[in-house]
Amino acid sequence: MKNLVLTLALALTTLIGFSQDEGVTITVTIDNVTSDEGKVLMSLHTSETFMKGNGVMDAETEIKDGKVTIKFENVLPGEYAILAMHDANDNKRMDFQENGMPKESFGISNNVMAMGPPQYDDAKFKVEGEDLEFNIRF
Numbered sequence: 852m853k854n855l856v857l858t859l860a861l862a863l864t865t866l867i868g869f870s871q872d873e874g875v876t877i878t879v880t881i882d883n884v885t886s887d888e889g890k891v892l893m894s895l896h897t898s899e900t901f902m903k904g905n906g907v908m909d910a911e912t913e914i915k916d917g918k919v920t921i922k923f924e925n926v927l928p929g930e931y932a933i934l935a936m937h938d939a940n941d942n943k944r945m946d947f948q949e950n951g952m953p954k955e956s957f958g959i960s961n962n963v964m965a966m967g968p969p970q971y972d973d974a975k976f977k978v979e980g981e982d983l984e985f986n987i988r989f
Contacts, residue, residue, distance in 0.1 A: 876923070879984075884919060885937065886917070891935060895909075902971070931977075932959060937955050
């Protein structure tokens with residue numbers, strides 16, 4: 852009976868251990884949001900989803916003292932890019948001026964600010980086995 856209980860306990864522990872999600876945590880901080888109005892929206896993208904809608908993971912958070920931190924957890928190895936925007940009016944989309952320029956602040960991983968829309972190749976990074984931290988500037 853004792854062996855049966857120990858065997859069942861070992862089997863259950865093993866199953867629980869293998870059922871946990873694998874992957875890394877990506878922590879993103881933005882510390883130059885111009886106001887605490889609205890929210891910051893952030894998306895983790897692959898080359899297939901970049902600038903085409905929702906990412907493979909999406910998050911939003913309220914702003915406190917011009918700063919936000921968002922974590923993407925259990926990110927599997929691969930190549931990704933992060934898009935972030937300050938949705939000041941909380942309408943869940945980027946607003947543009949008549950000339951096509953954005954009305955709301957935005958940023959990408961690697962902090963490349965080029966003329967024109969963000970490019971995946973400028974923002975991409977690799978996820979391997981270690982947690983990552985980024986500071987994105989608006």
